[in-house]
Amino acid sequence: MLSEIALYGAIETGLIYGLVAFGIYISFRVLDFPDLTVDGSFPLGAAVAAMLIINGWNPWLATGAAVLAGMAAGAVTALLNVKLKILNLLASILTMIALYSINLRIMGRPNVALLSEETVLTPWYDLDLAFHQVPVLLFIIVVMICLVLMWRFMKSETGLAMRATGANARMARAQGIATGAMIVLGIAISNGLVGLAGALFAQSQGAADVTMGVGVIIIGLASLIGGEAVITPSSVLRALFACVIGAIVYRLAIAFALNADVLGLQAQDLNLITAILVTLAIVLPGVRSSVASKFTRNKA
Amino acid sequence: MISASDLRLTFGKGTPLENPALRGMSLTVNQGEFVTVIGSNGAGKSTFLNALSGEVMVDSGEIIVDNVDVTRLPTHKRAGMVARVFQDPLAGTCEALSIEENLSLAIKRGQRRGLTAAVKKQYMEQFRDSLSSLKLGLESRLGDKMGLLSGGQRQAVSLLMASLTPSSILLLDEHTAALDPKTAAFVLELTTKIIDEQKLTALMVTHSMKQALEVGTRTVMLHQGQVVFDIQGKEREGLEVKDLLGLFEKQRGLEVDDDSLLLG
Ligand SMILES: Nc1ncnc2c1ncn2[C@@H]1O[C@H](COP(=O)(O)OP(=O)(O)O)[C@@H](O)[C@H]1O
Ligand SMILES: [Mg+2]
Numbered sequence: 001m002l003s004e005i006a007l008y009g010a011i012e013t014g015l016i017y018g019l020v021a022f023g024i025y026i027s028f029r030v031l032d033f034p035d036l037t038v039d040g041s042f043p044l045g046a047a048v049a050a051m052l053i054i055n056g057w058n059p060w061l062a063t064g065a066a067v068l069a070g071m072a073a074g075a076v077t078a079l080l081n082v083k084l085k086i087l088n089l090l091a092s093i094l095t096m097i098a099l100y101s102i103n104l105r106i107m108g109r110p111n112v113a114l115l116s117e118e119t120v121l122t123p124w125y126d127l128d129l130a131f132h133q134v135p136v137l138l139f140i141i142v143v144m145i146c147l148v149l150m151w152r153f154m155k156s157e158t159g160l161a162m163r164a165t166g167a168n169a170r171m172a173r174a175q176g177i178a179t180g181a182m183i184v185l186g187i188a189i190s191n192g193l194v195g196l197a198g199a200l201f202a203q204s205q206g207a208a209d210v211t212m213g214v215g216v217i218i219i220g221l222a223s224l225i226g227g228e229a230v231i232t233p234s235s236v237l238r239a240l241f242a243c244v245i246g247a248i249v250y251r252l253a254i255a256f257a258l259n260a261d262v263l264g265l266q267a268q269d270l271n272l273i274t275a276i277l278v279t280l281a282i283v284l285p286g287v288r289s290s291v292a293s294k295f296t297r298n299k300a
Numbered sequence: 301m302i303s304a305s306d307l308r309l310t311f312g313k314g315t316p317l318e319n320p321a322l323r324g325m326s327l328t329v330n331q332g333e334f335v336t337v338i339g340s341n342g343a344g345k346s347t348f349l350n351a352l353s354g355e356v357m358v359d360s361g362e363i364i365v366d367n368v369d370v371t372r373l374p375t376h377k378r379a380g381m382v383a384r385v386f387q388d389p390l391a392g393t394c395e396a397l398s399i400e401e402n403l404s405l406a407i408k409r410g411q412r413r414g415l416t417a418a419v420k421k422q423y424m425e426q427f428r429d430s431l432s433s434l435k436l437g438l439e440s441r442l443g444d445k446m447g448l449l450s451g452g453q454r455q456a457v458s459l460l461m462a463s464l465t466p467s468s469i470l471l472l473d474e475h476t477a478a479l480d481p482k483t484a485a486f487v488l489e490l491t492t493k494i495i496d497e498q499k500l501t502a503l504m505v506t507h508s509m510k511q512a513l514e515v516g517t518r519t520v521m522l523h524q525g526q527v528v529f530d531i532q533g534k535e536r537e538g539l540e541v542k543d544l545l546g547l548f549e550k551q552r553g554l555e556v557d558d559d560s561l562l563l564g
Contacts, residue, residue, distance in 0.1 A: 157404075157413035160397070164405055167394040174353065174392075175461075176379030176410040 002259050008132040010255040012204060014248030015139035019197035020220035021227065021243035022150055023190035028224065029239065030154070031166040031186045036092040036217050037077045040099025041070040041191040043213040045198025047106040050114055050208035059120045063199045070195020071188040073099060078187035082180040103210050111209040119203035135204045142200065146193065147240050153189075154236040162186050194220075215271045222274050223247035225281040302469045302501070303328040307351055307361035309525075321347040322358065323525035329469065329503060334495055336512035337505045338544075339522035345505045346387075348522065349471045352503070354378045366468050380410020383467035385458045385475040392458030395447030399438060399457065402446050403427050406461035430460050434490065452483030456490055463494050470495070472504040488515070509541045521548060528552060 020038060027035035045066035052062035073095055080091035104110065124134045153159040164172040165182040172179050202208040227246020233239035257273070258265050309322040321344045329335055339345050350356040352363060354375035363371045365381045386392045393402050404419045431439040434456050446454060455475060462470055472491065476484035492515050495502050506512050512519050518532035528551045531539065
């Protein structure tokens with residue numbers, strides 16, 4: 001059986017990946033923009049927050065700066081695509097690779113420890129809660145705030161314009177929507193959320209590491225797809241809940257799998273397992289969307 | 301008023317597939333005119349409409365809408381003046397969004413979009429009224445996903461969306477061609493009704509010469525990226541399809557068979 005600490009640990013990480021899944025929901029689902037920038041913007045958020053914290057910044061301000069850094073990274077990817085007409089996937093790989101260097105520059109070394117620093121979690125440890133429950137409580141609050149904001153945004157005039165951009169760009173333009181601007185805004189918000197996730201992850205793990213972004217995209221996708229399997233995303237609200245539930249269920253499943261000795265799995269197998277799961281999961285929606293695209297292709 | 305003068309556009313310039321789609325296309329449409337556009341396949345009808353809406357940029361020439369030079373403006377900046385219905389019934393609406401969300405997108409065509417809720421209570425009466433005029437029972441299905449509707453229903457909603465807010469010109473590109481005959485007749489009737497009632501200025505491409513003469517106030521024929529004839533008023537009254545063919549032959553001095561024009 002899973003220990004209580006491992007259980008809370010899985011939920012804590014799941015909540016952080018819920019934020020990543022929100023970001024991936026915007027890029028992959030709302031805008032239909034396969035964005036791999038997240039593998040770079042996650043450690044970017046961690047690096048920015050960690051460096052500002054060790055330089056004495058208020059941890060919430062440092063976290064806010066991490067969000068802005070993530071948004072800037074996302075905007076770069078989107079601009080490479082929209083302005084320079086670079087294929088979206090390639091544009092995101094370019095930014096991701098560039099961020100590896102940038103993250104090393106920001107930190108000046110491959111990792112930065114935060115163990116003795118004041119983080120966003122510090123004041124919460126004064127609450128009458130077990131040590132491992134504190135991050136879960138704080139992250140539930142953060143994730144719920146983000147969920148409500150995302151939901152309200154997606155229902156707003158601008159959010160609806162963004163959804164139309166991803167669903168039918170030609171129709172969106174005909175309605176007067178600046179689709180290029182919508183892509184920049186959406187991919188920026190997406191990576192801002194991932195930057196937030198990176199910043200919180202660094203603070204809860206007590207370190208930022210330049211390699212901590214490897215596979216974030218795949219884990220985020222696994223959460224998104226898994227969540228959609230559990231909760232049919234028939235509305236924006238359901239889709240957002242699916243992101244969070246998917247991420248938590250995914251981390252719990254991984255924790256159980258690693259815990260079950262009979263399987264003989266080790267932590268380093270995680271990316272392989274995730275990749276296989278995502279491949280399997282993509283087959284179904286993949287068939288569906290390729291059928292759908294046959295019906296939606298525009299004829300001039 | 302919308303005025304296009306000497307529009308030229310070549311696709312694939314400098315490649316073996318170089319294709320001059322517009323070759324000095326000029327047309328002025330006055331306020332309240334309903335122009336039907338005919339021409340064989342590849343004559344440049346869709347390209348002309350795309351040039352007017354901004355979906356393609358012309359190489360040279362000038363497009364003036366209500367005294368504004370829009371020649372270099374992208375689609376989204378012209379959208380307030382130019383309303384469109386596409387040939388593909390799936391192209392004009394978003395199937396993943398609900399009927400009310402599609403209409404709410406359209407009611408803000410060409411206007412700034414903010415952070416207030418997109419679907420507003422105060423729109424509902426207008427939405428229900430216009431939907432009930434379609435007599436398709438859609439007024440009670442505002443929350444349904446657009447994807448649940450048939451092609452004809454979606455095209456009818458596309459028409460509503462295009463006429464929800466005022467525009468300087470409504471562009472219809474063979475918008476009934478993909479529908480079965482009965483639905484096509486219904487959508488065409490709806491089109492003429494909306495254009496009449498709202499006194500819209502419209503440009504409608506049709507593949508049927510008969511239809512081109514039956515509806516609208518003026519008919520133009522395109523051929524090889526130019527207007528070959530333009531008839532209205534007395535000249536147009538009582539004209540039949542065979543007269544149109546005769547006109548075309550006289551203009552171009554060449555033989556055309558009925559089919560190649562009808563299939564455009
Ligand atoms: N996007 C495009 N790229 C290259 N050629 C095009 C494109 N769109 C149209 N054409 C060509 O331009 C010509 C005019 O096409 P179009 O305007 O669609 O004709 P119509 O609508 O009158 O049938 C055709 O020869 C067509 O093949
Ligand atoms: Mg055409």
